[in-house]
Amino acid sequence: MITRLILSDRGSRWLFAVLIAAAVLVPVGNLLVPAGSPLHIPTYTVTLLGKYLCYALLALSVDLIWGYCGILSLGHGAFFALGGYCMGMYLMRQIGGRGVYGNAELPDFMVFLNWQELPWYWYGFDMFPFAMLMVLLVPGLLAFVFGALAFRSRVNGVYLSIITQALTYALMLAFFRNEMGFGGNNGLTDFKDILGFSLQADGTRVALFLASCLALGLGYLACRYLVTSRFGRVIVAIRDAESRARFVGYRVERYKMWLFTFSAVLAGIAGALYVPQVGIINPGEFAPLNSIEVVVWVAVGGRGTLFGPVLGAMAVNYAKTYFTAALPEVWLYALGLLFVLVTVLLPQGIVGLLGRLRLRRRTSETTAATAEAP
């Protein structure tokens, strides 16, 4: 079945070929090739690629609901950030007595704020399995409750987009508060190690990169499985004619709710993998702008196809890394233009453009063939 999922579609074949190649070549290039060699891949690049993979997974989760079900979430960054905070809390507890204040029980910022004991919601985050469970549960539960409320009362289209934006905005304001117990403005940072391995070590970086590869691959497979299943076909039916799907007898809100929850969990996983690689999580991740940027990755790549968003996330983020270093002034202009041009000229994104080009080549070939024939 897995082979069917991978091989039945040209984009998926490409994606998995590249993903597997990266999973082999990057560790070899980083760990085995000596540092002087031109083939050596610096750790900085490994981490950067790992970051892009997390973004790709996030884009995938947005595409799943937007491209396949027409739910435009402008707040998916919230689920990403919540997953990230769960991971950050685990990493924070791993610091133990090595913090600036040397308090084994409390993270530095709590000592700084004169807190006497750990708040109850921090309990258990010193255990890796519990933290990982929370990575899935916290975004999932929030999305479930939010989705159950919103979809049952048939909040649709633009209204839904705006209340998702309100959700992430409210969370951002909340996490900025010191009283929340999540480090306020500065967020969680200064991480030392994960599962006993130092986060600064090349080996750990490569392992995190591989984990991101794996997560993206598995996430992609799961999405692909979802959208090719019967469930997926109902989802597409809801996207195209919601009322009709409802009248035919499908419980539209349940389908939407579960899809939304699954998508949020994917976003949470992406966030959890993102945090140890960049080494910080702060309330800025909740900013509405971030969530909208994710939507742009999906639009650029091509929504309604699963590999499109992966491509879009990689391409836009590479461009961002390049421009912010080379021409920082230009980046926002470029991003703004990208939004406008893609939505006006390329509604199907890069994937749609490639498809059109291929179609044109084929028709020109056939016309050429028919012209030669007589």
Place this chain on the structure above:
Amino acid sequence: MLARTFLGRLALGWLLAVCLLPAAALADDFAERVAALNAGSFAEKQAAADAVAASGHPSAVAVLKALLDGKLHAAPDGRVLIVGADGAVDAASGEPVDAVAGSSRIVINNRMRAGLRGLIAQLSLGHPDAEVRLQAVRDMLPAMDAAAAAQFREALATERDDTVRDLLESGLALVDLDADDPAVRLAAVQRLDGRLNPTVRARLQAVADSDADPQVKAAAAAALKRIEGKLQRYRFVETLFFGLSLGSVLVLAAIGLAITFGVMGVINMAHGELIMLGAYTTYVVQQLMPQHLGWSLAVAVPAAFLVSALVGIAIERGIIRFLYGRPLETLLATFGVSLLLQQAVRSIFSPLNRTVATPEWMAGSLAINPALSITYNRLYILIFSLLVFAALLVVLKRTSLGLKVRAVAQNRAMARALGVRSARVDALTFGLGSGIAGVAGVALSQLTNVGPNLGQSYIVDSFMVVVFGGVGNLWGTLVAGLSLGVVNKFLEPYAGAVLAKILVLVFIILFIQKRPRGLFPQKGRAAEA
């Protein structure tokens, strides 16, 4: 009340003008009188002080006060200086001077002190400006004695201003609180009932705590309680005003959006940036006419309307018209535009905040009583937003453009069939909505920092207001904006500013679940479109 302070300002201006005309002659004479203060004997000093008081010079009070506070120094070269914590000024001319070595304090004795207090009070209480008199009485209240009471009585005989009279009577009652006869004290407590001055409250508290007579004590406690109740009511009014002020800002920011989003179904994420453009237009206008700050806002309002409207029309013609019927795509494209506008402003004006000056007529505040004062800028902006709302309503309901806009919004195909050029109407509607955003920017420039991120901070709020009020309904926007502002301000004392905002957001999210079409949903076929 408004008229009184206004007249007060006029009087002050007139006074200044009168003082400036014969300034030279007056100054010389005044300088001589001030120099005479550095005399050998206390009697001579007292005579000199009387002369200074009689000069009628505007800084006479300042000089006498300095003498009373021991800040008046005599320099070896005969000049007299007022030495404060932040440097010295020449007492006669009021010009700053360098501290002179070897200058000594002009010493006075207790008898002179009493005389000086009387002179200062007399000067201030007889001042033609009611504002100055009021301040003088207020300053004297904490240290009332028999001498001050005598002066108060004298002032009461001629005083015409009700507020000043009121305060003078409070002062007399305060003196009576020290009387030996409990009946007098009781009467004084009763006269002080309901007065909001902090000194009165402190004295009543003292009486309620420790008066020898239980009846007086009880009366004071009761009076205090009534004053507290009154204060509570004023605090309520004040919070209500702050809430309405915040609400009016929200309405201003959201009302343009209500048109583009509500009437046209277009989601304009660049709306915040159009507000920002309006604020920057104000800045540019002020740079262009630095001599006429008072008029700058009057010029800025139409200018900002034009700038934002033109940019809005450009956005509509260049981008949005290709995207009608695809609301989510419009959202993304206009978001791109917002990034472009932000970056453009950063490139042109620098990423730092610009300062927009507040014209004099908007500065200051309207003090209704000691417990309640209302800042002018917020008051004007509240009025302004209501005016903008009314104007918009008139445009939509009473003009041919408004008729066409509503027709296109209700049924595009039918309107076109009847000869409405829908493309032109779309552009104009978008221009109107954008122009109002620009006007909102002018108002916001008086309240917050003008920077490239100005728009971003309002966009989420504006959407909330429109969605809460019900899309396509201007009255809904007004009610939603004002009520959200008021709710926010009433929550703030209990929850803090940030938490209040979060609570409001959560409330809206939940509210939308209950009523997905807002407070005032559109009815009929339009609702299905």
